[in-house]
Amino acid sequence: MSIPVVTVGDSRDDLVGGLERLHGPVSVVRRCSELAELLAACQSGLARAAVVAAGSEDLTASLVDRLSAVGVVVIALTDNPEETSRLQTIGVAAEAHGVEAAALAARISAAVARLSGPAGRAGPAAEGSPRGVHVGGSAGGSGPGHAADPGHAQRASGGHASAARGPTGKGRLIAVWGPAGAPGRTLVAANIAGELAAEGQSVLLVDADSYGASVAALLGLLDEAAGLAQACRLADQGLLDADALLRIATPVATKAGTFRVLTGITRADRWTELRAAALTLVLERAREVADVTVVDTGFCLEADEELSFDTGAPRRNAATLKSLELADTVFAVGTADSIGVPRLVRGLAELQAAVPHAAPRVVLNKVRAAAVGRSPERQLRAAWERYGPAATLSAFLPSDPAASDAALLSGTLLLESAPESELRRAIATLVCAPAQRNTKSIVFSSTARRLSKG
Ligand SMILES: Nc1ncnc2c1ncn2[C@@H]1O[C@H](COP(=O)(O)OP(=O)(O)O)[C@@H](O)[C@H]1O
Numbered sequence: 449m450s451i452p453v454v455t456v457g458d459s460r461d462d463l464v465g466g467l468e469r470l471h472g473p474v475s476v477v478r479r480c481s482e483l484a485e486l487l488a489a490c491q492s493g494l495a496r497a498a499v500v501a502a503g504s505e506d507l508t509a510s511l512v513d514r515l516s517a518v519g520v521v522v523i524a525l526t527d528n529p530e531e532t533s534r535l536q537t538i539g540v541a542a543e544a545h546g547v548e549a550a551a552l553a554a555r556i557s558a559a560v561a562r563l564s565g566p567a568g569r570a571g572p573a574a575e576g577s578p579r580g581v582h583v584g585g586s587a588g589g590s591g592p593g594h595a596a597d598p599g600h601a602q603r604a605s606g607g608h609a610s611a612a613r614g615p616t617g618k619g620r621l622i623a624v625w626g627p628a629g630a631p632g633r634t635l636v637a638a639n640i641a642g643e644l645a646a647e648g649q650s651v652l653l654v655d656a657d658s659y660g661a662s663v664a665a666l667l668g669l670l671d672e673a674a675g676l677a678q679a680c681r682l683a684d685q686g687l688l689d690a691d692a693l694l695r696i697a698t699p700v701a702t703k704a705g706t707f708r709v710l711t712g713i714t715r716a717d718r719w720t721e722l723r724a725a726a727l728t729l730v731l732e733r734a735r736e737v738a739d740v741t742v743v744d745t746g747f748c749l750e751a752d753e754e755l756s757f758d759t760g761a762p763r764r765n766a767a768t769l770k771s772l773e774l775a776d777t778v779f780a781v782g783t784a785d786s787i788g789v790p791r792l793v794r795g796l797a798e799l800q801a802a803v804p805h806a807a808p809r810v811v812l813n814k815v816r817a818a819a820v821g822r823s824p825e826r827q828l829r830a831a832w833e834r835y836g837p838a839a840t841l842s843a844f845l846p847s848d849p850a851a852s853d854a855a856l857l858s859g860t861l862l863l864e865s866a867p868e869s870e871l872r873r874a875i876a877t878l879v880c881a882p883a884q885r886n887t888k889s890i891v892f893s894s895t896a897r898r899l900s901k902g
């Protein structure tokens with residue numbers, strides 16, 4: 449069967465005529481005058497491939513993602529090597545303007561076969577995907593699929609050169625999630641980042657909470673720049689290289705080490721700036737620049753597209769869902785009391801449904817006898833058994849209002865404001881190597897200073 453193709457832009461040579469004269473593998477079903485028309489044509493199910501003969505500069509990762517979501521591959525013509533590499537980054541195969549019609553048709557057929565093949569739209573962990581080449585240490589997560597990211601198949605297989613190039617990131621990705629009710633996601637995420645930096649790792653902390661970004665406030669940063677939104681904008685345009693990411697990410701120096709932060713959106717109504725396709729590229733880049741990327745996520749896991757027929761519309765919870773989907777390790781943080789525990793149990797069921805491979809490590813925070821009775825850990829374990837969720841409890845973090853308030857007041861992490869606190873030690877224990885976390889913190893800091901790259 450002939451592959452239906454739509455085109456946009458006039459090519460110098462009579463490209464459409466050339467394709468039609470082949471009388472074979474492809475047939476041009478519409479010539480569009482602009483990208484918006486091309487998108488509409490593709491969304492009506494008219495085509496399986498789109499050829500952008502001119503004006504490829506207007507293609508973004510989000511647009512390619514929308515086309516990919518309706519089963520359309522994108523091939524663009526350009527003679528500019530920089531544009532070729534930009535296009536490959538956002539999942540567009542590039543061809544030279546003078547390409548023979550037969551070669552272009554073969555290219556289109558191959559790209560369509562890839563998108564609909566096993567490594568395509570619904571394919572989990574496609575070969576050549578970041579997971580395929582990912583060899584960084586994982587703290588226990590299992591391999592995510594990319595079912596919610598149809599554009600990924602195109603980016604992974606990409607243009608002719610990109611299949612060989614592929615993302616090279618080896619860093620690991622930790623997502624910190626928790627249900628509604630401020631269980632302490634941000635406190636845990638930021639302090640995990642600080643502890644890993646103190647251990648000598650290069651760390652990037654990303655605020656992907658599209659409801660209540662608060663990493664900048666927690667760290668006392670006077671940052672109105674919304675670093676993550678900036679990074680997503682560049683990534684969408686295929687322009688986020690490692691240098692650009694490092695330029696955008698604010699360095700945060702602590703006594704024990706330096707890490708970098710992509711601050712969150714400054715107003716909740718800016719959530720449309722955190723789209724799945726762009727965030728995926730940001731996190732792929734993050735794996736290249738940091739040993740560990742820690743993502744502070746929002747609470748809500750509802751998939752907006754289930755509520756709306758517009759599958760191309762931006763999704764309110766895309767940043768959280770995408771981060772959880774891509775993470776090697778997910779921490780699920782809940783409040784250790786009679787409201788927080790059942791809420792976490794329900795949240796874990798939603799997490800299981802939304803991201804089945806997440807295998808979260810469950811952390812109960814703000815553990816205190818006053819809320820659950822004497823021997824709080826035993827009480828909580830017993831309650832957990834009664835609720836019977838599949839996930840087991842992996843850590844208890846004590847309630848320590850004095851330490852967390854002091855940290856908030858001074859805009860610092862626990863390793864600075866309350867280095868000897870149980871809360872700080874318990875968070876370090878979640879992520880740090882045993883040798884490091886058992887060392888007295890004074891020694892720990894000086895060792896870490898020497899080790900720290902920052
Ligand atoms: N273990 C703890 N003990 C005492 N207060 C805590 C603890 N963990 C978090 N908090 C406090 O709870 C509030 C909410 O924490 P935050 O990290 O912002 O939650 P979330 O990101 O889940 O909304 C903050 O005031 C924080 O200082």
Ligand SMILES: [Mg+2]
Binds near residue numbers: 634635661
């Ligand atoms: Mg938060």
